Amino acid sequence: MDGLLLALGAPRRREILSLVRRRERSAGEIHRAIGAVTFGAVSQHLGVLERAGLVTVRRDGRSRLYRARLRGLAPLRRWLESMWDGALASLAELAEAEEGRAGDGGGKPARAARGRGRARGKGDER
Numbered sequence: 001m002d003g004l005l006l007a008l009g010a011p012r013r014r015e016i017l018s019l020v021r022r023r024e025r026s027a028g029e030i031h032r033a034i035g036a037v038t039f040g041a042v043s044q045h046l047g048v049l050e051r052a053g054l055v056t057v058r059r060d061g062r063s064r065l066y067r068a069r070l071r072g073l074a075p076l077r078r079w080l081e082s083m084w085d086g087a088l089a090s091l092a093e094l095a096e097a098e099e100g101r102a103g104d105g106g107g108k109p110a111r112a113a114r115g116r117g118r119a120r121g122k123g124d125e126r
Contacts, residue, residue: 001075007052008076012037012047017054021068024058032065
């Protein structure tokens with residue numbers, strides 16, 4: 001997944017991936033659409049995206065046509081979903097704990113329990 005993150009880390013590569021997401025495009029067409037970089041730079045970016053499994057390449061005569069391979073994002077998606085699932089589980093536990101405290105006290109949770117309205121001392125951590 002490191003190669004995938006590295007490939008997506010560059011704004012220009014994300015721009016290229018967006019360009020080839022809906023339809024196949026030649027390297028020249030991608031270069032013209034971006035405009036602000038050399039053809040060589042576009043070619044290098046396409047190589048990184050190809051090695052990361054994010055684009056497919058098809059030869060058509062002398063042209064190379066590129067298309068996004070969104071299945072290449074699957075490892076990143078699974079990882080993000082696992083992180084999100086963990087965050088949601090933690091949030092659910094926190095909500096249940098707050099609900100339990102509110103039920104014990106018969107009213108609203110204490111302000112400090114919600115993380116607001118409490119002055120922090122020198123040794124307090126966030």
